[in-house]
Amino acid sequence: MGAPHDAPAVVLDGVSLCYRLARQRIPSIKEYALHWIRGALTYQELWALRDVSVTLRRGDRLGVVGANGAGKSSLLKVISGVLKATQGRATVNGRIAPILELGIGFDYELTGLENAYLNALFLGHSRKDVDERIGDIVEFSGLGDFVHSPVRTYSSGMLARLGFAVVTAWVPDVLLLDEVLAVGDVHFVKKCEERLDGFRRAGTTLVFVSHAMESIRRNCNRCIWLDKGHVRAEGSPEDVLGLYEGEAPPA
Amino acid sequence: MVALVTRDLRVRYKRSALGLLWTMLQPLLTMGVMVLVFSSIFRFDLPQYPVYCLTGILFWNFFSQSIVASMVSLRANAAILHKVPVPKAVFPVATVCSGVVNLCLALVPLVVILLVTGHPLRPAILFLPVAILVAALFTLGMGLLLSPLAVFFTDVVEMVGVALSLLMYLTPIFYPMAIVPDHLRMFVRFNPVRSILEVFRDPIYFGKIPPLTHFTVAFGLALLAFTLGALAFKRNSDRIPFYV
Numbered sequence: 001m002g003a004p005h006d007a008p009a010v011v012l013d014g015v016s017l018c019y020r021l022a023r024q025r026i027p028s029i030k031e032y033a034l035h036w037i038r039g040a041l042t043y044q045e046l047w048a049l050r051d052v053s054v055t056l057r058r059g060d061r062l063g064v065v066g067a068n069g070a071g072k073s074s075l076l077k078v079i080s081g082v083l084k085a086t087q088g089r090a091t092v093n094g095r096i097a098p099i100l101e102l103g104i105g106f107d108y109e110l111t112g113l114e115n116a117y118l119n120a121l122f123l124g125h126s127r128k129d130v131d132e133r134i135g136d137i138v139e140f141s142g143l144g145d146f147v148h149s150p151v152r153t154y155s156s157g158m159l160a161r162l163g164f165a166v167v168t169a170w171v172p173d174v175l176l177l178d179e180v181l182a183v184g185d186v187h188f189v190k191k192c193e194e195r196l197d198g199f200r201r202a203g204t205t206l207v208f209v210s211h212a213m214e215s216i217r218r219n220c221n222r223c224i225w226l227d228k229g230h231v232r233a234e235g236s237p238e239d240v241l242g243l244y245e246g247e248a249p250p251a
Numbered sequence: 252m253v254a255l256v257t258r259d260l261r262v263r264y265k266r267s268a269l270g271l272l273w274t275m276l277q278p279l280l281t282m283g284v285m286v287l288v289f290s291s292i293f294r295f296d297l298p299q300y301p302v303y304c305l306t307g308i309l310f311w312n313f314f315s316q317s318i319v320a321s322m323v324s325l326r327a328n329a330a331i332l333h334k335v336p337v338p339k340a341v342f343p344v345a346t347v348c349s350g351v352v353n354l355c356l357a358l359v360p361l362v363v364i365l366l367v368t369g370h371p372l373r374p375a376i377l378f379l380p381v382a383i384l385v386a387a388l389f390t391l392g393m394g395l396l397l398s399p400l401a402v403f404f405t406d407v408v409e410m411v412g413v414a415l416s417l418l419m420y421l422t423p424i425f426y427p428m429a430i431v432p433d434h435l436r437m438f439v440r441f442n443p444v445r446s447i448l449e450v451f452r453d454p455i456y457f458g459k460i461p462p463l464t465h466f467t468v469a470f471g472l473a474l475l476a477f478t479l480g481a482l483a484f485k486r487n488s489d490r491i492p493f494y495v
Contacts, residue, residue, distance in 0.1 A: 019493060028406035081336030084489040098335065105331030122335045 007093045009174050009205035010056040010079060014088035016229075017049040017074050048074040050229040051088070056222075058173075061206040063216035063237055065244050066226035072209040075226065076100055076176045079207060094173025094205075097123065099164065108152035112143055112162055115151050119166045133169045140195075141165035142188065161188055168195050174205045179212070213241050278308045279360045285425050297427050299456070302361075302370050306452045307424030309357050314390050314444065315415050317350035321394030322401035322408050329495040339488045340481075343398045347391045351383060361455070373458030382451045382461075385473045389447050392476030399487035402494045422448060443472045 048071045056062055064072050077083040078090050080098040105122070106115045116137050120130040138147050141162045151159070168175075175196075196219070200206070210216055216223060216237055223240040225233040233240045282305045289300065297303055321343035325332065328342050365372060401407045422444045423431070431439050439445060446469040453461040461469070 028404050032404065077333075082333060083492055096336070100334045105328065105334050119335070122331060122337050 007058075008055050009058045009060065009093055010054070010207070011091040012052055012054045012075075012079070012088070013091070015049055015052045015075075015078055015085045015090055016047060016087040017071070017078055017083060018086040019046045019048055047229050049078065049085075049226075052226075052229075052231055053088075054224065054231075054234075056205050056207070058205055059200075059203045060222055061200065061208065061220040063220035063223040063240075064207065064209045064226060065211070065213070065216065065223065065241065066232075070226040071229040072226055073100065073178055074229075076178055076207060076209060079174075080176055092174055095124070095170070096174045096176065097167045097170070097172035098176045099167050100176065100178050106151045106159065106163075109150055111150055112141075112147040112154065112158075113138065116141075116147070116162060116166050119163075120169065123167065125170065129170070137162075137165045137169045140169070140191070157185070157188075164192060168192075168199075171199055171202045172204055174207070175199060177206065177208045177210075179210045213245065216241065276360070278305060278312060278357055279364070281308050282364075289425060299368055299370050301364055301368060303427070303452075303456050304425055305361055305364055306455050307422075307448065309354060309361060310386065310448050310451045311419060311422065311424050312357070313350050313354040313386065314447075315419070316353075317347045317390045318393050318397060318411065318415070319408065320350070321346040321391075321398045322411065325398055325402050325491060326495050332492050332495055339491050340395065340484055343394045343484075344391065347387055347394055350390065351387050354383065365455075370456075371458060373454075375454040375458050375460045378454040378460045379451075382454060385466075385470055386447050386451055389443075389469075389473035389476045392473065392478070392480035395480030395484040396476070399484055399491060402491050403487075418442070418444060421445075424448070443476075446472055 052071075052075065054062070064075060066072050074083070076098065077100065078085050079092060080096055080100065081090075081092070082098070082100070105119065107118070110118070113134070117130055117134060120133070120137070121127070125133075141147070141158075141164075143158060143162060146154070146158065147162075151162075154162070196206075200219075206219070208216065208219060220237050223235065223237040224231050225240050225244045233243050282301055285304045285308070286301050289304075324342040324346045325339065331337060332339065364370075397407065397411060401411075421439055421442050423439060428436075428439065446465065450461045450466055450469040453459055453465075460466075
């Protein structure tokens with residue numbers, strides 16, 4: 001939408017991401033000053049991603065596997081623009097729908113409906129668009145009259161359903177999914193999968209982080225294996241998962 | 252943006268029964284205390300002291316509350332900053348906008364006091380929106396300057412709290428300039444917050460449009476604060492999500 005059809009949907013060009021772990025050590029100006037005086041301002045650097053380059057064409061569905069802490073979620077955060085790459089560049093053409101964690105940033109005092117509205121606006125939809133779709137969102141979430149209750153009264157399943165309903169209410173150009181399908185009852189998971197199938201037919205590019213090898217085999221046409229921030233292997237899901245499962249015990 | 256402001260206001264007023272009324276009542280009560288204290292204990296004669304005092308309180312509440320709230324706003328919205336790519340400045344900006352709405356609501360009791368004391372309202376009152384805009388620009392600048400700092404260092408919020416209370420006494424909120432001893436007067440005079448306050452107070456209390464020189468200084472200060480704040484915020488905004 002808006003982007004030329006032949007342009008790649010996602011380009012990661014030598015992306016590295018570094019977390020400076022100074023936060024735990026120097027949480028206050030007082031301590032900062034003390035450290036600075038002693039010349040002991042050292043940071044522990046943690047490179048969550050190192051020189052990752054991936055290009056996704058429109059309609060590609062990339063699965064991302066790797067052990068905990070390998071940089072999978074960081075990769076999604078860089079693609080979505082939540083975090084800026086320390087080195088290298090991430091470019092996305094088109095509208096992104098990021099589902100990074102469950103219950104995207106809800107305000108617990110507001111009702112489900114108000115939160116859905118606010119979140120849709122955060123995702124960059126216009127007020128008019130949201131007005132048009134808010135009915136669908138409520139319907140898809142299956143929350144019924146609960147949408148008028150404050151979110152603090154919701155169960156985690158209800159939060160996940162509402163979050164998913166908001167983010168997927170519009171067909172995105174690029175969808176980022178961080179193992180969300182693991183929650184919710186069977187009925188809701190089925191509804192989600194139907195919606196994702198619809199996106200696939202519409203040509204949405206997918207980046208899917210999961211420990212569920214089966215979902216990756218079923219949903220993806222490409223796959224990368226991240227290991228300590230490096231791309232360890234890249235190719236078809238069959239090949240990469242074969243290598244991955246060969247080394248790591250199945251999670 | 253508008254949605255964020257309404258959210259802030261709604262969350263603020265939702266759980267207290269007195270809600271809106273509180274915003275109006277609180278400055279009135281503070282004024283009551285000040286009137287009692289200053290007209291009986293420390294005596295100075297200022298015509299229509301309640302009006303003088305209330306304009307100061309309204310301005311100061313807006314300024315200090317907006318600054319503290321902008322500093323907290325980024326952390327309070329950490330969940331959103333971690334999950335949705337939004338321009339980070341919307342949070343402090345929305346905070347200051349809610350502050351302006353609160354300030355306008357708090358003008359209602361001021362009008363009541365004006366009627367009760369029979370203080371004349373002159374046409375210069377029409378200048379008030381401009382004064383509020385200048386105050387908002389200045390406050391937003393300070394908020395943008397301080398809010399990334401508050402994310403990187405948790406003790407900044409307390410330090411600013413102390414600085415604000417010192418600043419409050421250096422600003423002629425409760426007292427007139429005339430009672431300030433000579434050796435201290437310089438501090439009060441060169442306090443930028445005083446300039447902004449006077450632009451706000453002139454149309455209400457003195458019923459006059461602020462003199463051009465005063466206004467230019469105040470506007471210049473506001474513009475300077477805003478520019479500095481915007482630059483500082485821009486420089487740091489990419490780092491914010493790592494720290495909240």
